[in-house]
Amino acid sequence: MEWLFLLLPVAAISGWVSARSHYKKRFSAQKNYFDPDYFTGLNYLLNEQPDKAIDVFIRLLEVNSDTVETHLALANLFRRRGETERAIRIHQNLIARPTLKPSQRDQALIELGLDYMSAGVLDRAEHLFLELLNTPSPPTDAYKHLLGLYQQQKNWQKAIDMAKKIQSTDPQKIGAEIAQFYCELAEQELEIDPSRALPLLKQANQFDAKCVRAALLGATVHIQSDHYAKALKSLAKIEQQDPNYLPEALPLLKTCYQALNKLPSFQTWLKGILARHPLMVSAHLMLAQVIEVESGTEKAQAYLQSQLQRQPSLEGLHHLLSMGDLNPQVLLPLVNDMTESLLQHGRRYVCQHCGFSGKTIHWHCPGCQHWGTIRLTELHFSSFDPISEH
Numbered sequence: 001m002e003w004l005f006l007l008l009p010v011a012a013i014s015g016w017v018s019a020r021s022h023y024k025k026r027f028s029a030q031k032n033y034f035d036p037d038y039f040t041g042l043n044y045l046l047n048e049q050p051d052k053a054i055d056v057f058i059r060l061l062e063v064n065s066d067t068v069e070t071h072l073a074l075a076n077l078f079r080r081r082g083e084t085e086r087a088i089r090i091h092q093n094l095i096a097r098p099t100l101k102p103s104q105r106d107q108a109l110i111e112l113g114l115d116y117m118s119a120g121v122l123d124r125a126e127h128l129f130l131e132l133l134n135t136p137s138p139p140t141d142a143y144k145h146l147l148g149l150y151q152q153q154k155n156w157q158k159a160i161d162m163a164k165k166i167q168s169t170d171p172q173k174i175g176a177e178i179a180q181f182y183c184e185l186a187e188q189e190l191e192i193d194p195s196r197a198l199p200l201l202k203q204a205n206q207f208d209a210k211c212v213r214a215a216l217l218g219a220t221v222h223i224q225s226d227h228y229a230k231a232l233k234s235l236a237k238i239e240q241q242d243p244n245y246l247p248e249a250l251p252l253l254k255t256c257y258q259a260l261n262k263l264p265s266f267q268t269w270l271k272g273i274l275a276r277h278p279l280m281v282s283a284h285l286m287l288a289q290v291i292e293v294e295s296g297t298e299k300a301q302a303y304l305q306s307q308l309q310r311q312p313s314l315e316g317l318h319h320l321l322s323m324g325d326l327n328p329q330v331l332l333p334l335v336n337d338m339t340e341s342l343l344q345h346g347r348r349y350v351c352q353h354c355g356f357s358g359k360t361i362h363w364h365c366p367g368c369q370h371w372g373t374i375r376l377t378e379l380h381f382s383s384f385d386p387i388s389e390h
């Protein structure tokens with residue numbers, strides 16, 4: 001009798017195999033078959049009747065689950081156009097289908113969460129993503145979107161917890177983000193209880209040793225409690241971390257050295273920085289300020305003049321002018337250099353239609369192909385936009 005039991009799994013497997021081949025045949029037959037409803041739906045869409053088009057697409061899903069990708073694409077299109085209600089309808093209908101594969105269901109749920117996010121119903125999105133995390137194999141995107149959501153809510157503690165759960169392929173990047181979240185928390189504490197900010201900044205530094213923001217904030221906390229030597233120690237890290245941020249540290253450094261009555265040491269430090277980063281305008285200007293305090297205005301002017309002749313800068317010229325009486329024979333060539341280079345950078349021909357910009361006039365815009373839309377933008381300082389904003 002025992003051999004009869006042995007046959008049972010065989011029967012189950014053969015049943016599975018025949019069902020599979022049947023499904024395959026049906027699938028390949030459908031591949032060459034286009035439902036006329038499909039074109040009706042497309043036609044509604046083309047005639048800008050998207051609600052009718054959605055109805056047709058949703059009806060199609062009942063008979064053909066192979067169009068799931070098409071539905072997802074259509075819903076994404078709606079969401080991107082800001083029509084989140086339509087996107088939600090499509091995704092909710094997809095999720096209600098019992099024939100959906102688990103991976104497709106997960107994707108539709110994630111997309112629905114994104115719909116909620118762009119509709120601004122963040123609590124619903126959070127709830128949905130958190131439910132996905134409780135499934136046996138949570139989709140990795142759910143972690144990522146929750147992290148985005150907590151950042152949007154400025155809920156930094158939750159963002160930290162979520163980021164720590166993400167098994168990133170780029171641990172350095174996620175570490176740098178976690179450090180920023182700790183800095184956000186520290187900045188909040190700075191206004192309430194500065195002593196609680198320091199442990200948070202220590203955490204930031206542990207997740208990202210190159211976190212300049214933590215070094216700057218740490219110095220601010222120490223300065224607030226008159227611990228200038230500690231503040232200097234914190235600021236000293238920045239050159240190693242990223243010298244591009246040194247200009248942010250200079251005013252804090254000046255405060256510390258002044259409070260400690262050690263401006264000559266600051267001068268030495270600045271000269272060291274300039275030996276390694278000779279083009280750092282803000283360090284030259286700070287050095288000029290220190291020279292003025294230590295050795296008088298004339299010495300400071302002489303330093304700035306020689307510096308400006310080597311490297312013209314608007315900040316430098318402005319600073320020099322603010323120092324008072326200057327010999328026109330020295331000043332005029334400097335002003336001339338400066339206005340010339342400003343004009344070279346600022347005079348642009350810009351298309352009023354698409355924003356294309358170039359150094360010479362084009363009557364036919366290479367960007368948008370319109371005729372006669374490009375004009376010279378002249379520099380008007382009353383409405384001067386910083387170039388970096390563009």
Ligand SMILES: [Zn+2]
Nearest residue numbers: 351354365368
């Ligand atoms: Zn154009």
